[in-house]
Amino acid sequence: MxxxxxxxxxxxxxxxxxxxxxxxxxxxxxxxxxxxxxxxxxxxxxxxxxxxxxxxxxxxxxxxxxxxxxxxxxxxxxxAPSKTPAAPPDRGEALAxxxxxxxxxxxxxxxxxxxxxxxxxxxxxxxxxxxAGRGPGRPGKPAPETAPGTPRPDEERIPFRGKRRMAARKMSLSKSTIPHALLVDEADVTSLLGMREALRGIGETEGVRITVLPLILKAVAAALERHPAMNATLDEERGEIVRYRRYDIGIAVDAEDGLVVPVLRNARGKSVVELAREMERLAEGARSGKLGAADFSGSTFTVTSIGSIGGLFSYPIINVPEAAILAAHKIVTRP
CATH class of the missing domain: 2.40.50.100 (RNA polymerase II/Efflux pump adaptor protein, barrel-sandwich hybrid domain)
Incomplete structure (x- = not known):
């Protein structure tokens, strides 16, 4: 059969x-x-x-x-099924x-x-x-199929699929449905760097590397609590703005086959060391492909760190259907 x-x-x-x-x-x-x-x-x-x-x-x-x-x-x-009568199914075990x-x-x-x-x-x-009393996410628009082409001797054609195509689709959806407004500012992070140095010893004891990013996440979570309009999404189907009392922050990770955004849950309730440990787990799992779908869903705000790329500033694209995104750039010495 x-x-x-x-x-x-x-x-x-x-x-x-x-x-x-x-x-x-x-x-x-x-x-x-x-x-x-x-x-x-x-x-x-x-x-x-x-x-x-x-x-x-x-x-x-x-x-x-x-x-x-x-x-x-x-x-x-x-x-073909055996003629031996099967044992009755365990009704307590759910299929998932x-x-x-x-x-x-x-x-x-x-x-x-x-x-x-x-x-x-x-x-x-x-x-x-x-x-659990939490609403499901909304599906995006289906990705268009691209017709195959015949390469010329002076060109190289790379299959546009996988995470690269998924990321491009989400970015196109974001730019076509969300009016983007860019704000660029500077902050004196001298005290932040001092705090990182003070926490490095604790991080070594706990077996986790303390960088600037978990400190930024801690500050972001506190700021979102004070400015709930930034910790929100738009439910177009119901015509409602959804403000969240949870702080689940998406972290942009540059994996080998494309950009992915795993979600760090409850950023407001975690210590800097706990944030650093969870960031390491998510980044490693994203790059190795070991994270599940649940690790990539339900973010309320996104942070991307592009300091290693350099440059003066960038224009990040909002992670649909969120209200905003923060891009942290390189730290430089000012006279």
Missing amino acids: EFELRLPDVGEGIAEGEIVRWLVSEGDRVAEDDLLVEVLTDKANVEIPSPVSGTVSRIVAQPGQVVKVGEVMAVLEVV VPAVRKLARDLGVELSSVRGTGQGGRVTERDVRAA
């Missing part, structure tokens, strides 16, 4: 995903829950497990192809992908109490956030 493997609803308003690579080949035998394919969504890379045991008879969606939720990615020949399970743990939601609305009754990120 044939089984069509379709792109499941992984939550957080994801409408489509791009096939990154297949972890199996046609003709391979797979067991239930074996990982089959790596898919890139707006949020992160997700590995899709097999819901059945069988043989991969045909791979439909090739690497680089964008697949919408519900579309067929592959066809499996299902192993690892990223959704992690989100449930982070939000204190008991998965077995959540009614799944995904394919086959799977619990999605939207279900978990609804159970």
Whole structure:
């Protein structure tokens, strides 16, 4: 019997995903829950497990192809079920992908109490956030397909896909829907540098490197509490401005295959050392591709640090659907 493997609803308003690579080949035998394919969504890379045991008879969606939720990615020949009566299913175990399970743990939601609305009754990120009293994110517009071209001898054509295409789509959406206004200013950070030196010894004891950025995040979280209009998003569908009493700050990370923005939760309630440790975890996980979709969703404000690039100033692009973004530049000595 044939089984069509379709792109499941992984939550957080994801409408489509791009096939990154297949972890199996046609003709391979797979067991239930074996990982089959790596898919890139707006949020992160997700590995899709097999819901059945069988043989991969045909791979439909090739690497680089964008697949919408519900579309067929592959066809499996299902192993005939045994005639031995199966044990009754454990009703206490909910169906959910690892990223959704992690989100449930982070939000204190008991998965077995959540009614799944995904394919086959799977619990999605939207279900978990609804159970926790937090609204799901909104899907972006689908990315346009680019027609392949024939390279000339004097040019090089690089496939425009993966995180590079996802980032370009979000940046285009931001510039076309959010009126950007740039404010450039300077601040005397002499005291900040002194504080960093004082904390370095504590950081060494705790096994974490103290840089200027966690100190900036601490200041940003305090400023957002005083100016809640900056810690907000626009819900266009309901015609409402949403101001948050949480301070989940996106941190722009330059990964090998593109810019990503993992989210540092509860920045207001963390110490400088805790911020530095969490930044290290997020940056390392983003560059190694080990973060889940939940690590990239729900930010209320974004900070990007481009001091290492140099230059006088830059014009950062707001992370949709947030209200603002802060770019921290290089520290220089003034006479």
